[in-house]
Amino acid sequence: MEEMSELFYRDSYCREFTAAVTECFPYKGHYAVVLEDTAFYPEGGGQPGDRGTLNGIEVFDTCRREGKILHICAGPLEPGTEAEGKLDWKYRFDNMQSHTGEHVFSGLVHRRFGYENVGFHMGREMITLDFDGPFSFEEALEIERTANERIWADLPVFITFPSEEELANIPYRSKKELSGKVRIVTIPESDICACCGTHVTDLGQIGIIKALTCSPHKGGTRVDILAGERAYEYLRNIWSNNREVARLLRCKEAETGNETQRVLNESLQKDIRRSKLMKEYVGFIVGDLPEQKLHILYEEEKTVNELRLLGNRILDEKKAVICALFSEGNDGYNYLILSNEPDLRPLCKQLNQKLNGRGGGSKEMVSGSFKAAREEIEAALKEVLDAAD
Numbered sequence: 001m002e003e004m005s006e007l008f009y010r011d012s013y014c015r016e017f018t019a020a021v022t023e024c025f026p027y028k029g030h031y032a033v034v035l036e037d038t039a040f041y042p043e044g045g046g047q048p049g050d051r052g053t054l055n056g057i058e059v060f061d062t063c064r065r066e067g068k069i070l071h072i073c074a075g076p077l078e079p080g081t082e083a084e085g086k087l088d089w090k091y092r093f094d095n096m097q098s099h100t101g102e103h104v105f106s107g108l109v110h111r112r113f114g115y116e117n118v119g120f121h122m123g124r125e126m127i128t129l130d131f132d133g134p135f136s137f138e139e140a141l142e143i144e145r146t147a148n149e150r151i152w153a154d155l156p157v158f159i160t161f162p163s164e165e166e167l168a169n170i171p172y173r174s175k176k177e178l179s180g181k182v183r184i185v186t187i188p189e190s191d192i193c194a195c196c197g198t199h200v201t202d203l204g205q206i207g208i209i210k211a212l213t214c215s216p217h218k219g220g221t222r223v224d225i226l227a228g229e230r231a232y233e234y235l236r237n238i239w240s241n242n243r244e245v246a247r248l249l250r251c252k253e254a255e256t257g258n259e260t261q262r263v264l265n266e267s268l269q270k271d272i273r274r275s276k277l278m279k280e281y282v283g284f285i286v287g288d289l290p291e292q293k294l295h296i297l298y299e300e301e302k303t304v305n306e307l308r309l310l311g312n313r314i315l316d317e318k319k320a321v322i323c324a325l326f327s328e329g330n331d332g333y334n335y336l337i338l339s340n341e342p343d344l345r346p347l348c349k350q351l352n353q354k355l356n357g358r359g360g361g362s363k364e365m366v367s368g369s370f371k372a373a374r375e376e377i378e379a380a381l382k383e384v385l386d387a388a389d
């Protein structure tokens with residue numbers, strides 16, 4: 001069959017069809033089935049291959065190899081028999097929405113800046129577009145708005161096969177030099193592009209386009225966009241999430257940004273106040289401590305940094321050589337031990353053994369937990385330190 005005359009080109013909305021099986025052979029652990037004609041689009045031009053079933057047998061993927069369209073199937077089909085093909089239409093229509101959306105966006109970028117689309121990937125999550133020149137996110141959002149205006153105008157998508165002479169006068173976009181039969185996709189006021197993919201017939205079927213990210217990439221610009229149902233699902237998800245944030249912050253849905261900023265500022269002020277109070281508290285505690293070899297303190301509701309502040313201050317003011325700080329934990333106590341002189345690592349190992357503990361650290365600081373009672377911990381600590389002398 002002549003290329004570009006396949007069923008998916010004659011009717012991109014064909015979801016079910018019958019065709020004779022001409023070949024079937026093992027292929028990469030599955031089976032490749034070739035049909036006399038097919039509505040399954042083979043991967044190409046950035047658009048993924050179709051999925052669906054042939055006589056109820058799953059088709060995972062469709063690709064073109066040496067001029068033949070291979071339906072990659074879970075099982076074999078008998079050559080000479082008729083196959084009933086059914087497309088995974090949700091998947092294909094999603095690809096048609098995304099692909100046509102890409103045309104509108106890339107076409108508008110080309111019309112405004114003259115940049116070419118030099119990379120196009122329809123991923124599982126989103127469509128990634130690479131352009132060969134720089135533009136800002138604000139400009140990408142302006143393109144997004146114009147693209148949506150084109151969708152609301154429900155402009156038609158024309159497919160033509162111009163002759164070589166006609167082609168010479170058409171200002172179309174293309175990623176490569178083309179010869180022979182060229183398929184031109186034209187969307188008024190938006191795009192003219194040589195393309196072999198499947199498209200919707202009218203832009204209204206895309207519904208919506210959303211640009212998500214826009215960043216410099218290899219001297220040009222990379223943009224991630226969503227089109228069609230995917231864009232709707234994405235926005236619905238974000239809306240739902242924002243609604244929950246608004247409920248938690250007790251503010252209007254359009255004010256979550258400002259309100260979050262206010263809450264974060266408040267939290268930062270609390271942190272600053274706490275930090276000041278902590279310094280005063282540490283000075284107060286350390287000032288009263290006598291000078292001795294070991295200090296053991298029990299401190300609740302403190303962060304690790306606050307405990308370190310306290311321990312270091314005790315060591316800095318020479319109130320102890322070793323400072324052990326404890327707070328209540330699961331079935332025991334969490335510890336943070338700091339030292340000015342003795343290497344804590346061997347001591348920590350012995351303590352962990354004696355007190356059913358875990359943890360470790362450096363020469364100057366160890367942390368972890370002991371599953372033991374207060375008295376046991378203090379006795380073990382003194383015993384280990386005395387033995388180390």
Ligand SMILES: [Zn+2]
Pocket residue numbers: 099100103185195196197198199
């Ligand atoms: Zn296309």
